[in-house]
Amino acid sequence: MQLEFLFAGFAVFWAAIFVYLLMLQARLRGLQREVDRLEERLAEREAEADAAPRTVTR
Amino acid sequence: MSALTGLLRGVYGWWWTVLPPVAGVAVMAMIIGALVVAPRESVEGDVQRLLYIHFPSILAAYGAFAVVFVASIVVLWRGDLRWDAVARGAATVGVLFTGLTLATGALWGKPVWGVYWTWDARLTSTLVLFLIYAAYLLARSMADELDEQAARFAAVFAIIGALDIPLIMFSVTWWRTLHPQPIVMRGLDSPAMPPGMVMVLLIAFLGISALAAWLAILRTETEWLAKRSATLRATVDRREGA
Numbered sequence: 001m002q003l004e005f006l007f008a009g010f011a012v013f014w015a016a017i018f019v020y021l022l023m024l025q026a027r028l029r030g031l032q033r034e035v036d037r038l039e040e041r042l043a044e045r046e047a048e049a050d051a052a053p054r055t056v057t058r
Numbered sequence: 059m060s061a062l063t064g065l066l067r068g069v070y071g072w073w074w075t076v077l078p079p080v081a082g083v084a085v086m087a088m089i090i091g092a093l094v095v096a097p098r099e100s101v102e103g104d105v106q107r108l109l110y111i112h113f114p115s116i117l118a119a120y121g122a123f124a125v126v127f128v129a130s131i132v133v134l135w136r137g138d139l140r141w142d143a144v145a146r147g148a149a150t151v152g153v154l155f156t157g158l159t160l161a162t163g164a165l166w167g168k169p170v171w172g173v174y175w176t177w178d179a180r181l182t183s184t185l186v187l188f189l190i191y192a193a194y195l196l197a198r199s200m201a202d203e204l205d206e207q208a209a210r211f212a213a214v215f216a217i218i219g220a221l222d223i224p225l226i227m228f229s230v231t232w233w234r235t236l237h238p239q240p241i242v243m244r245g246l247d248s249p250a251m252p253p254g255m256v257m258v259l260l261i262a263f264l265g266i267s268a269l270a271a272w273l274a275i276l277r278t279e280t281e282w283l284a285k286r287s288a289t290l291r292a293t294v295d296r297r298e299g300a
Contacts, residue, residue: 002105002169009108009165010089013115013158017269020154024276031283038290045297 077272084265091258105169110262112162115155116184117263118270120223122152123191125274127220130213142209143285145216146198147278149191151270156188171236179229180237183222190219203288 092110099106129145132138163181164174175181194215201208230239240250251259 002103005105005165005169006107009105009111009162010093012161012165013111016154016158016161017273020273024273024280028276028280028283031280031287034287035283035290038287038294041294042290042297045294049297 073271074275077268077275081265081268081272084261084268088258088262088265091261095254096258097252097254102170105166108162108166110258111266112159112166113259114263114266115162116159118266119152119155119159119187121267122148122155122270122274123187123220123223126152126191126216130216133209133213134217137206137210139204139206139209139285140282142198142213143281144278145213146195146281147276148274149195149216150277151274153188153191153195154273155266155270156184156191160184160188176236178236179233180226180235183226183229187219187222187226190222191216194219203285204292 088110092107096107096110098104125148126145129141129148132141133145160181163184167176168174194212197215198208198212201212229235230237
């Protein structure tokens with residue numbers, strides 16, 4: 001009877017750590033992808049701005 | 059200043075390399091020590107082995123909340139949002155380990171006390187700590203990543219919340235509680251546990267502390283990345299709107 005509680009305690013502990021690590025890894029990957037995509041988009045906008053003809057007002 | 063920053067970066071890089079293997083080895087030693095090596099407690103039986111994850115978990119949570127406390131003071135003092143990310147990273151790990159302390163305590167309480175939960179001063183004040191920092195994380199996640207005022211309000215909340223920790227620590231001496239009195243060390247020279255148990259407990263403390271520190275660093279990296287993403291998104295929106 002006592003071994004069931006001991007097993008449950010260790011199982012809950014390691015399951016929670018494992019699930020938390022998986023969630024953290026998924027969020028890190030998602031954010032890294034978003035940062036890469038935004039950096040690409042920013043570089044494109046800067047390239048477009050450099051290529052656009054400049055109007056000079058006098 | 060740049061030398062200090064360099065030193066901090068060096069220590070951070072070193073921890074990043076050392077922590078995962080230390081945590082892995084210590085945690086494996088802890089599991090073997092707790093389930094095989096440590097002697098069986100004569101009154102409580104095998105369920106007492108839950109102490110080897112229960113007690114180090116709450117110490118890891120206290121450590122995480124101490125980091126939240128210091129980082130929150132720096133947020134208020136310097137208004138640096140990088141420290142807000144550190145506070146959020148540590149608070150998440152603190153909440154996780156407080157939750158695990160409550161869960162393992164409940165699973166120990168059922169066979170020993172006959173109930174999973176009782177409104178004892180130690181248990182209730184620990185539940186309050188869990189709820190305070192869960193509320194902190196919830197409130198901070200609802201505000202914008204780059205909102206400095208929200209970070210300041212959250213920092214004040216986190217500092218006030220830390221006042222619950224001494225209350226938890228002294229609750230067993232201030233009030234008559236069901237929770238056991240401090241048993242690991244009654245005094246510096248008179249441990250209340252056999253040396254075999256103390257040794258396993260020290261290894262468990264090392265393993266769980268290293269694991270908590272590693273998780274807190276990972277979580278802080280995530281928060282920094284989220285802030286970078288929010289800054290980039292704002293820049294792209296400005297460029298596309300212009």
